[in-house]
Amino acid sequence: MSDYGIEVLWVLIIASLGLSAVALVFSISHRRHIPVAASTAGEDVISEAARTVLREFEKNGHSADAALITWSPDTLRKILAEDLPETQVIVVSNREPYIHNVNDDGVELLVPASGLVSALEPITRACAGTWIAYGGGTADRLTVDENDRVEVPPGNPSYTLRRVWLTEEEYQAYYLGFANEGLWPLCHIAFTRPIFRASDWEAYEAVNRKFADTVVAEARNEQPIVLVQDYHFALLPRMIRERLPEAIVITFWHIPWPNSEVYSICPWRERILEGLLGSSIIGFHTQFHANNFTESVDRFLESRIERADAAISYGGQTTLVHAYPISIEWPAELLARLPAVEECRARVRDRFGLPANVKLCVGVERLDYTKGILDRFHALDELFTRYPEWVGKVVFLQVAAPSRGSLPAYQQLHDECLRYAEELNQRYGTNDYSPLLMVAEHHSQEQVYEIYRAADICMVTSLHDGMNLVAKEFVAARDDEQGVLLLSTFAGASRELLEALIVNPYDTAMTSEALLQALTMTPEEQRERMRPMREMVRDNNVYRWAGSMLLDAARLRKRGDLDRVTGNGERPSNNNVISMFERTRKAVS
Ligand code: F6P
Secondary structure, X not given: OOHHHHHHHHHHHHHHHHHHHHHHHHHHHHHHOOOHHHOOOXXXXXXXXXXXXXXXXXXXXXXXXXXXXXXXXXXXXXXXXXXXXXXXXXXXXXXXXXXXXXXXXXXXXXXXXXXXXXXXXXXXXXXXXXXXXXXXXXXXXXXXXXXXXXXXXXXXXXXXXXXXXXXXXXXXXXXXXXXXXXXXXXXXXXXXXXXXXXXXXXXXXXXXXXXXXXXHHHOOOOOOEEEEEOHHHOOXXXXXXXXXXXXXXXXXXXXXXXXXXXXXXXXXXXXXXXHHOOOOEEEEOOHHHHHHHHHHHHHHOOOEEEHHHOEEEEOOEEEEEEEOOOOOOOOOHHHHHOOOHHHHHHXXXXXXXXXXOOEEEEEEEEOOOXXXXXXXXXXXXXXXXXXXXXXXXXXXXXXXXXXXXXXXXXXXXXXXXXXXXXXXXXXXXEOOEOOEEEEOOOOOHHHHHHHHHHOOEEEEOOOOEOXXXXXXXXXXXXOOOOOEEEEEOOXXXXXXXOOOEEEOOOOHHHHHHHHHHHHOOOXXXXXXXXXXXXXXXXXXXXXXXXXXXXXXXXXXXXXXXXXXXXXXXXXXXXXXHHHHHHHHHHHHO
């Protein structure tokens, strides 16, 4: 071929490669941009294309490209109807989604300040499930039927809340003691020493057993899916497995899991791991915490760990260990009930007596030492020291729901926060200006969203946090695409909300500089940051979180059923996870 011929050939090759690349990019971008608006109520179907991907996911045992699906309550209902027909969903948590309390006018309803509740509530509604939880309200016993059940949400019931009663001694030792003075500080790096008492451990075990009895009593057949929530129930998965061998038990650990060195100080470390390994699946917010868990098992139990499959075999049963980042409802139902941002700003400023021209910075959480509340007060102090021109121009509103208030560590935090707020107000305040408002009261979700919408800046400065849903709620509340999020690098949310101003709350100088950056950020930059964060929360909403776990559960169940049909099931039927795991191994070898 002549030189000219070769040149022409090269041009043709390059042009055809270019065209293929353009076609590929075009097809991918079309596949990925399924507009949320396309999901009108009731029509939020999984498309055929998406189904094909899900089938592939089942075949290969890998995560589906779930971004193809618009995740909504309908998606969950469809997964349940088509992939897990007739399956009862049972949620177990310590905290109940609705608390009834006696007040002067009769009975009042309280929705607790809890990330767990805000995530699980829309899911349980969508699945019409049964939620088993501790009945801690003063009017809880007055509002249940003879089986300790109450239909919720009040006024528009869609699922059953089954309350479990604890004695005062059980509550003290299991909840305040082992869960919150032992496991909570053990799992969070916040430098609060865990306290372990044998009597608390005994109560913890007894209460886990009480909940296991309730799960068995509520199960309508042998094969429910049980969603066990959080560190209050580390022993429950194995207890359920022993009594309902065909149940699929999915345990979600809502807080971090420490490294194995830290974990080793727990006197009952083996028992906790054994209990959790009764689960079919254990979920964490981040891969990092899932890895820490696997390391702890590796160090303290005789087990077989298949890292490539994210699976642990222990005592003849296999558990999958996965990261499922939790999220929130999208769109948040209550947003529809709230007025425009301007009106929210006016209302909040009026309610807290704020001058109209100050920048409003907010913090919203339970009053907990892991949240870095004092650290953000330090950052405000530092801002005023470095940039005194900001005194008088910014107000920090800290809303802190009382939590675990009878424990000394929490009382101490409460007192320190009030003391520091008073000190800052004396130092920088005037007769009609207080730079720091500390409101240690419970606020309803509606009030909280109003505050988010009124704020110029939201500070999430956790010293350590599994996910932190306040960060996601703030983003969801800002349909005006304004507002700046300051987010701790030690919160799981910082792995997803990359456009936030990421800070190390231990670094006061850095946090105060980020605060300055937020105070002076242009509306255009706020929009540029807020928009992708909203897309992230929209596409990775709580229905996707639950849907991914349900799809994994469906896959386990189908493999187990298949084994029974094909005679591969020499093992008892509860070992459906093992057979799947071993088939993968056979295929590989
Ligand atoms: O962060 C762990 C967690 O269980 C959350 O899931 C929940 O929001 C919070 O603690 C609630 O704590 P409590 O039920 O003790 O008030």
